[in-house]
Amino acid sequence: NALRQTIESWHVSDFHISAARGAKEAIGEYEHLSASGDNLQQVARNLFENHPATYQKILDAMRDSVPGVSEITTQDTVDGRLVLQFGNGIFKDPFIDRFVSDGTLKMFAYLVLLHDPKPHPFLCVEEPENQLYPRLLPGLAEEFRDYAARGGQVMVSTHSPDFLNATEVEEVFWLEKGENGFSRVCRAQNDEQIVDYMSDGDKMGYLWKQGLFGKADPQ
Template sequence: MPKQSIPRIEYLRVQNYRALHDLKLEKITPLTVFLGPNGSGKSTIFDVFAFLSECFTDGLRKAWEKRGRFRELRTRDTDGNIVFELKYREIKKSPLITYHLAIAEGTKGPYVAEEWLQWRRAERGGYFKFLDFKEGEGKVITGEMPDEQDERVFEKLESAEFLAVSTLGQFAKHPRVSALRKFITGWHLSYLTADNTRSIPEAGAQERLSPTGNNLPNVIQYLSEQHPERLEKILDILSYRVPRLEKVEASIMQDGRILLQIKDAPFATLILAKFASDGTLKMLAYLTVLHDPYPPQLIGIEEPENHLHPRLLPELAEECRAASANTQLMVTTHSPFFIDGIRPQELWVLYRDKNGYTQAKRTSEMRGIKEFIDEGASLGNLWMEDYFEFGNPLKNQGAPRKN
């Protein structure tokens, strides 16, 4: 996939979503890592992407119900709509598009209070909305390159619970809307566990790893059949990081299920994946995600350090950066070893302010960090030696320290 064809999110604002009362992230990089104490909001940011993706694939009501409705979703002791705002580019140097989604709750459940798409065509032109909906009805400009002077067509959705971008994006006459729908429905959020990768699923090649990793044997089967050179590369990397590992094989059993087996040197007999180490299986799963021949346009990985040897984590961070040439990666972590492989502009530290709301600051904007890095220090050591402005859970609950 050519690099210039990858959509990139450059800005995110979230209001009234759990601990994210009003959080802004600007100048988001292709690889973005979130660090912070327990309860600082890392998983909540991760869940923002999961929630949006589920709204598009499963519907607003299902995503809302799954998370405990507004009672659990809306920031405590506040009222008002839950609001998401993304700024992204479809391709490099294309116009910046803003997507705004406000969700409210009525007597019959959730509904879309407001939803719009905005851009400006020329460098000196004004911003205008080419999709503008409120409570299930609004106007949209059709065509490949909507212009402010173009005719706006009135549309009414069957229900205010439906998302206009998700609904209208199914029609070819709205290519910019369709592009956003395709982007969001293609996101991959990974909640891998070693136990799930040990499953013995029904045989059948599958192109993409599931969020839990329970179809890992199917993905290995797909790669061996359709992209053997990609599987060979994955196994070369894995064998370098897991001593004595020689081979990973997916074989079909008589009952129609697929079995993942692993061979270690110098033994001739393969062992079942369920007897392999947690770290081996998780590393294999991460590599299949990061080396996907046709990767999702956004990948989220939560706490990749679990079950992996600390010395492997800086290399995994580099693997993530290499993959970010073909996708956008969002990663949450607790590991100083993982962030040793991260650059200051890629790392955001989260903390709760005095009101209990999540705030975030990029390490490249913290006093003294750039100078330490220029002198050869690593981010992991700076964090553990308490050079970050905040984020230490043992000092003032991780909030900013006083000068």
């Protein structure tokens, strides 16, 4: 039973901007962000109303990551739906999520996911670098690391050297296609050359671009 509950608590994030953007029904799943992010508004409202300290951490991280963002709130529409509003210190009225950038919305969604009051024991994220400015990736990598430090396990797939540059040698694995249709999992920590380069101050993304990840050559 414990094993079943653990597996049922795994979460695979395949966030879609189109699914998360726009007005949503006010009633729905609000405790955990869905795989596509289509209940972002409900989850944000739940955090704001029931977990204010957690929501403040999310808001502080957004202010540090995205210039101009001062407040993020939810608003009921006249037809009983729910929209996200992004406040900017320059303008009097906030912008609804339909008018904010894909990267802003996606960064907020990841922070909501990673600050879940009841975190998933195993979290998988597919290519988080999509739609995000490269300078946001080191901070996002640190958020993933903090999530793991709080007790969850995180697996992130990426093709971004900028994201890899924010990782440590013991955190990186890659896959190599083998014979007979099987793939081999390789660990960066087991490669003495990579370990030596990292000890000298190099970064994982640069080493990958230089072709040091075996058959996982970016060229």
